Amino acid sequence: MDVIAGLFMVLGAALVLIAGIGVARSWSIYARMHSVAIAPTLGVTSVAVGLALSIRSTTGYVTAFLVVILLLVTGPVGSHLLTRAVYRQMQSALDSVDELARDESSNS
Amino acid sequence: MTAFAALAFVLLAGGSVCFLTRLFRGPSIADRVIALDGLLVTVICGIMIEVTREQSITSLDTVLIVALAAFIGTSVLARYAERRSEEGGGD
Numbered sequence: 001m002d003v004i005a006g007l008f009m010v011l012g013a014a015l016v017l018i019a020g021i022g023v024a025r026s027w028s029i030y031a032r033m034h035s036v037a038i039a040p041t042l043g044v045t046s047v048a049v050g051l052a053l054s055i056r057s058t059t060g061y062v063t064a065f066l067v068v069i070l071l072l073v074t075g076p077v078g079s080h081l082l083t084r085a086v087y088r089q090m091q092s093a094l095d096s097v098d099e100l101a102r103d104e105s106s107n108s
Numbered sequence: 109m110t111a112f113a114a115l116a117f118v119l120l121a122g123g124s125v126c127f128l129t130r131l132f133r134g135p136s137i138a139d140r141v142i143a144l145d146g147l148l149v150t151v152i153c154g155i156m157i158e159v160t161r162e163q164s165i166t167s168l169d170t171v172l173i174v175a176l177a178a179f180i181g182t183s184v185l186a187r188y189a190e191r192r193s194e195e196g197g198g199d
Contacts, residue, residue, distance in 0.1 A: 044156075081183050081186035
């Protein structure tokens, strides 16, 4: 069981490394936000699964589960806030289709 | 377990170096916020791996605090960046 837990931990750490490489080498802010999203979702989930497989305590299970749920809930919310700030700041779309501006102009 | 933990720590160190590069180089505030968020996620993974290596859950509650601080920091900095751009500050 410890070998499986260790493999899950190494997998999670490798996913964090992949997210870091993506953040360091992407060319656009949107691409960076896309590549950083793997770290708090799949990376932390793998590490928490490894922790729950290795450690023998109910408090450990519950805390790891709470951390995973917290990160899965707050990740998209924070990403949404940041994307809106970036959109208002740049005042330009990446390609020719700007759906948010189109919807806002059709609503008002 | 110790060998797996050492390998995972090496991988996390590489990831944090990448995040620190983006934190120093990032042209806008949003890039730095993203890099800071990734660094906090790296800290969360490191604490979890350390808990598993030591087989004691005394420092596992820290993970919850760091996760909550990461979300609050991201949202506050996003609101700050949005408000500053609305005032026409540029950057």
